[in-house]
Amino acid sequence: MTLFERLDELYAIGGGPGANRPHGSREEDEAHELAAGWMREAGLEVEVDGAGNLVGHAVARADVWVGSHLDSVPQGGRFDGALGVVAGIEAVARVGSGSVVAFRGEEVGCVGSRALCGGGDKLPSAFLELHVEQGPVLATACAPLGVVTGIVGYARGELVVEGRAGHAGTTPMDGRDDALVAAAGEILRIRDVAAGIDGAVATVGQLTVEPGGTNVIPGRVRYSVDARAPDEERLAELIAAIGFEPSSPTGPAPMSPELRSILREEIEGRVLPAVELPSGAGHDAGILASAGVPSAMLFVRSLNGGVSHSPDELSSEEDVALAVEVLTAALRRIAE
Numbered sequence: 001m002t003l004f005e006r007l008d009e010l011y012a013i014g015g016g017p018g019a020n021r022p023h024g025s026r027e028e029d030e031a032h033e034l035a036a037g038w039m040r041e042a043g044l045e046v047e048v049d050g051a052g053n054l055v056g057h058a059v060a061r062a063d064v065w066v067g068s069h070l071d072s073v074p075q076g077g078r079f080d081g082a083l084g085v086v087a088g089i090e091a092v093a094r095v096g097s098g099s100v101v102a103f104r105g106e107e108v109g110c111v112g113s114r115a116l117c118g119g120g121d122k123l124p125s126a127f128l129e130l131h132v133e134q135g136p137v138l139a140t141a142c143a144p145l146g147v148v149t150g151i152v153g154y155a156r157g158e159l160v161v162e163g164r165a166g167h168a169g170t171t172p173m174d175g176r177d178d179a180l181v182a183a184a185g186e187i188l189r190i191r192d193v194a195a196g197i198d199g200a201v202a203t204v205g206q207l208t209v210e211p212g213g214t215n216v217i218p219g220r221v222r223y224s225v226d227a228r229a230p231d232e233e234r235l236a237e238l239i240a241a242i243g244f245e246p247s248s249p250t251g252p253a254p255m256s257p258e259l260r261s262i263l264r265e266e267i268e269g270r271v272l273p274a275v276e277l278p279s280g281a282g283h284d285a286g287i288l289a290s291a292g293v294p295s296a297m298l299f300v301r302s303l304n305g306g307v308s309h310s311p312d313e314l315s316s317e318e319d320v321a322l323a324v325e326v327l328t329a330a331l332r333r334i335a336e
């Protein structure tokens with residue numbers, strides 16, 4: 001069975017449109033059972049840990065892990081997570097050493113990898129995650145593969161603007177204290193602040209307007225802030241410039257320099273450009289890296305403008321074949 005046929009089988013679970021394997025669902029279980037069968041077929045010994053993570057071990061160097069996750073967002077794509085697992089099975093089978101992992105619940109906050117890192121189990125000595133880029137950088141650079149420098153840190157919080165509610169018909173424009181107009185100015189300022197810090201992004205995605213009547217001047221607005229930056233300094237700078245108190249910031253997770261150079265050498269050895277880029281999205285590799293496991297990520301070019309978390313998510317068979325080759329070669333070097 002080819003790797004793309006396996007992706008199709010996972011994609012078909014739960015019916016369409018898109019991948020529908022949310023964490024904790026029967027569909028996520030079904031995907032894990034399917035992958036466990038493929039691992040056994042590849043001659044691997046299969047184990048499930050207390051958090052439900054699935055691990056297939058070869059006989060040698062079971063401490064070196066490759067893999068990703070099998071859960072999906074509702075109506076997700078064919079490649080997100082699933083690619084890293086099916087490619088991992090192939091790499092471990094080809095090399096004859098190492099382990100492949102399918103983590104639980106990545107899309108809902110990396111439930112499985114966090115449980116692994118917080119539990120008493122022995123952690124892997126290295127982790128490689130192959131994943132689709134989910135963005136347009138590699139396609140723009142005409143590069144099939146990329147090496148992730150680190151997972152950006154992020155901070156989320158809420159800001160409140162107070163004004164004065166009033167009658168929309170009888171309050172003259174110059175006598176108003178409209179909280180939503182003030183919030184609009186703040187939201188534009190947040191955009192500009194993030195644009196001024198290299199690699200930083202900030203998003204206001206939710207607004208609550210009170211009292212919320214069509215004929216009432218807004219008296220109070222609450223809005224969410226999601227701020228991300230590639231390293232601690234820039235994240236701190238961004239948080240300070242926006243001026244909010246993050247509820248639980250997640251620090252940036254740098255990838256291992258040694259593993260990054262192995263991936264880079266394997267890419268360059270195939271006469272391909274080795275583009276390095278940060279990951280704006282969270283991944284299991286970030287959780288493992290933060291727990292002290294040397295980790296690295298290999299990105300595969302996303303087509304269709306880099307769209308992800310959508311049935312339009314696409315990577316080519318040629319790019320995926322190259323990625324599997326590089327992952328396999330890197331695993332061979334680390335786990336020999």
Ligand SMILES: [Zn+2]
Pocket residue numbers: 069080081106131
């Ligand atoms: Zn993913």
